[in-house]
Amino acid sequence: MLTKRIIPCLDVKMGRVVKGINFLGLKDVGDPVEIAKYYNDEGADELVFLDITASHEGRKTMLDVVERTAAEVFIPLTVGGGISSLDDIKTILRAGADKVSINSAAVRNPQLVTDGAEIFGSQCIVVALDARKIQDGSEWHITINGGRIDTGIDALEFAKEVEKRGAGEILLTSMDADGTKEGFDCELLNALCDVVNIPVIASGGCGTIGHFRDVFENTKADAALAASIFHYKEASIKEVKEHLRKYEIPVRL
Template sequence: MSLCVRIIPCLDVDAGRVVKGTRFENLRDAGDPVELAALYDREGADEIVFYDITASHQRRSTAVELARRAAEEVFVPYTIGGGVRTVEDMRAMLRAGADKVSVNSAAVRDPALISRGAERFGSQCIVLSVDVKRGEGGAGWEVYLNGGRVNTGRDALEWLAEGERRGAGEFVLNSMDSDGTETGYDLDLISAVAGRTTLPIVASGGAGHPDHMVAAVEAGASAVLAASIFHFGSWSIRDVKEYLARKGVPVRFERGGERELR
């Protein structure tokens, strides 16, 4: 049986509220993060991701209180990222209730952070998230830091290959070119990473219709992350899963309090 594709709502958090924009700009308020996460849990989300999108830029400490609040209301696995700079930050998140921690900017600055986290907590707890934009002329992809504010000039495929060697457990690939546009994921990026690495890939940036998710899976993604279509009511998680199942994509459904595979 094929592994089920995970449907993961993404909650970008700024100043305690969920926000969503286009290409990291023109942010709109979408509600309370824990209330939204609990709703998505009830609707059948497989996992939840919280990102404090200004923590690295503003050099704030990680959202441990958010992790604690979520632990009381959310019963599917959840990941928290944003401002994770040390193994102690990771430990605080996991102790507060998070199942995984996501590293991004701090890991680029100190790649050994991935190794230290994997050795301490296991690779299954370490998510390497990367914000990328196509290079000049559309050649390759470059890694950006601090919520897309700083271009490192580093090749994204090389960085992800290094992240795998250092012990990351999965990747979140966020295309800044597609983010919030609802025009589809960067399929070339997904395919390129799938051809270069072996870790599970979570596609992020651009979901506007379940067909985009089908295409991402066909390109090599193991999970699909989405925000706008869920936050603003275009599609429910249940409707997305029904659609994917009709297209032959294996997904999980809740039935009588238990997960049903289709």
């Protein structure tokens, strides 16, 4: 059985790791290279960097951060935020990232997923989907702009489309669970994992060590992504993995 991956997420703004709720009340958490190295040494399986400002000025800072981080860590590094063209993908990969995470641009221009996979390989292309259940509970829609805009696009159908277009992985954030610290959205994860055959990373809602066990015992998610629980030292990656091993969930120690 493949081991389950534990992935810390670093929101980066102007070269610093920040944390807030829905990008408001951002607090400086520290230097991304130092934090990334710490997580690397702690046993993280991968790292995700999100450039949350994704401005033109911020992009240069982010490239510097990616280059310095890639020199210090020896686990796969995924970078997202403001990636909207093949040139953006090439630039981020050249800076040392192993994968790129494409979010809004995949929704606005799905051809970018196709072209990116053809030129750089499926293993480089992660499509990040932010999904929210609609009011009547019948389906989930893709949202953009931090969950504020409902695109009306069915999340499960779109997941199938990006898989066909060559995406190597889906990073699925539940906007209903995000920030609640009440656990991952297992209903959404199961619905999506049932319709695709590529790996799915669970994101949104993690608040305790037990939530990692819940998501792996109750869904087919291949990986779980979290931020606050690690940044604020509420749990260490080592503690999470030891807990999972106790329940015979395969992890890389």
